[in-house]
Amino acid sequence: MRFTHVLSTALLAVGLAAAPAAADPSPSASPSGDGGAPTQAGTSFRTATGIEPGQRATANGSTGDYLYWSFAADAGVRPTVRATVKLPATHAAQTWQVDVYDGLRRRQACQYGAQTRTADAGSASVDLACTLRTVRAWSEPWADDPLPGTYYVRLTVVGLQPSDLGQPVGAEVRVDSKDVGGAAAVDGSLAEPLVPGIAVTSRQHQEGSSESAVLSAVEPDGGWSSGWWSDRWVWTALGGALAALAGVGGYALTRGSGRPSRVPPGA
Template structure:
């Protein structure tokens, strides 16, 4: 009976510990649409900064390269969505959305319609790219997503000559799902991959000019505590209690019976 009570208490502890971790996975509230950016950059250096959850719009011409940048931290799985509003009359067009990290390495999409072809005279085309989970650390030769600045590039890859220069509109939004401790690794970066953050040493970095100034609301969390430690500790407690309960249930089965004296 004691073993059953101990196991019940352990399960309750595990549920309480996992509660905050599950709450952290909820998406952050959207930014005020009134302050949403209404333009896009034309290169990596001029990319318009946007926060996650903040809608952004921009006007351009068919054939232009449109750039935005956003911060992504450890344990997040960003999803980039874009809608291109096409002119009333146009030929078939192919549009593509690409995502690059702070080292300008193109990141593969786990899934999503990264490239789509709009039929002639179609009013719009929608694109999406779900990145892999951002890791706190990776081997130098790997191409894993790491915490830092990410760049979104939107452009048309297949356009008829007659359609070049036609006006288009675009809506872009980035959201993330917090994966949590299941994606945690042992190790962390000395600095997030924010272009320009390491151009000056020591205390001067705080005043150094960087190419991307946005960061997560709570700061960069690379290498900090994660809910993986909660699950590890809870698993150790469960294993210990299971051992105690097993001993209590089996105690005395191998002891010889007492024979009353004659």
């Protein structure tokens, strides 16, 4: 009975310690509303318009244009890009595609989602979606895994009739990031996230100063974690505590009463 009471108290203490971290994992950036959402898109990687997770960015363009947006994704999140193209009233069949590139401008494969769709003649709009693999804190140099940094969204038409080229269209893009947590945690991390750098051209830098390059201002709320913390640490500690308690309990149950099993002759 005494051991059961001690075990229950210890489990309760460990549960209370782990509950805040388990119930409140590092959240992705919360939607900031559409009030300050961008209303235009870039035309290249260098001019991509930055958007926050949860924002609904809009832009006007023409069929044949390349529209670019950028967003930040940290380790442990799974980004999902959704795009809607509003088509003109009269048009032939058109095929639209949304692509996502990482900070090294490597095209990332979609884990699931309709990345390419064909709109029938006269359709009012077409919806696209691309869910990436979970961003890893570290990866082998030869691998193509998503890594923390800036990601680029490119929206364009890949198949249309020449008569539809240049017609006005409207685009809506939204990026949502799901926090996967410790299930995707790996050992190791990048020295710096994969974000575009701006060379320092000051006189001090030209004279050999050690001043570092300025990184892009696009980053998650709270800065880059680079995978140093995840709820895997909580469950590892919980497992270790349970193993220790199980060892103590097993010893208490098997050691006996501490008295000899029988009285020696002549005692």
